[in-house]
Amino acid sequence: MSPSSTPGLSRLKKNHKLSLAGVAAVGVAALSFSLVPGPASAKAEVAEVAAAPAAAWSGYQSAELQAGIAGQKSAFEVKAAAETKAKAAAAAKVKAAAKAKAAAAAKAEAAAAAEAKAQVAAKERLVVKTVASRAAARTPVYANNLDGWIREALDIMKKHDIPGTYEGIHRNIMRESSGNPNAINDWDINARNGVPSIGLLQVIKPTFDAYHIPGTKKSQWDPVANIVAACNYAADRYGSMDNVDSAY
Structure with a gap:
């Protein structure tokens, strides 16, 4: 092979x-x-x-x-x-940003609430001031004389539904005291009884106390309180001071 x-x-x-x-x-x-x-x-x-x-x-x-x-x-x-680590840092950053945003929102909300409260308080003060101003504007100023005393007494009488006019009051004052708020009667029966007639309309103490109107001074010597109490008595006894033309 x-x-x-x-x-x-x-x-x-x-x-x-x-x-x-x-x-x-x-x-x-x-x-x-x-x-x-x-x-x-x-x-x-x-x-x-x-x-x-x-x-x-x-x-x-x-x-x-x-x-x-x-x-x-x-x-x-x-x-x-x-x-x-990077993810954790990013998550922490996001969390911190969210926390800061929430804090800022809370601060803004608190500031807005405080501002709203301040505005409400300011409005309330303005309302009170306005009401007081209007009330003061509506409150008349009375002269410290016979004319002023009668006009002030008439305004008080109107509030308490006590009848009487300027003319009727003025007429009786001039007859009783000549317009002197310190006038006193120390010789009549009342004086002898120890309760002399006093003031513009010569009112005795028991009558003044019985017909005194709250809101006026509790003194017979006060001209306005004297007029109002006397007119209240005259209205009860004679219907009105306008109806009195003599000692009453």
């Missing part, structure tokens, strides 16, 4: 090529080409040579690759921690 037709030799050349490739991958040059193995030994040789790169890769994986993976893991953890 010629070498080219020999099956074993053909397989040997192919196996030798595989062996050379495996040796080149792992750096092994110790295989010999002098022996021509049979089919079984050729398969074993191929398996052995094929296993060499795997063994070398396994060694690389168990050392350098593991170190690389560990490094990548460490870098990932650092990055994850940085991202977590």
Whole structure:
């Protein structure tokens, strides 16, 4: 048989090529080409040579690759921690901003409430002042003389439904005291009984006390109180001071 037709030799050349490739991958040059193995030994040789790169890769994986993976893991953890910290800082910033906004809103609301309260108080003061001013404007000012005393007495009498006119009051005052609020009768029967007639309309104490109108001074000597009490008595006794033309 010629070498080219020999099956074993053909397989040997192919196996030798595989062996050379495996040796080149792992750096092994110790295989010999002098022996021509049979089919079984050729398969074993191929398996052995094929296993060499795997063994070398396994060694690389168990050392350098593991170190690389560990490094990548460490870098990932650092990055994850940085991202977590950044997220926490952003959340804290958002929370602080929300808190500041809420505080500002509360402050603005308190200021608005205080302003509204101040405005209400100012309006109330203005109303009180206006009412007082109007009341003062409506309150007449009476002269401190006979004319003023009669006019003030007439306003009080009107509020208490006591009849009487300026003319009737003035006429009786001029007859009884000539318009002197300090006039006193110390010679008639009343004076002898210890209750002299006093004032503009010469009223005795028991009559003044019985017909005194609240809001006026409790004194016979006060001209306005004297007129009002006397007119109240005259209204009860004669219907009105206008009807009195003599001692009463």
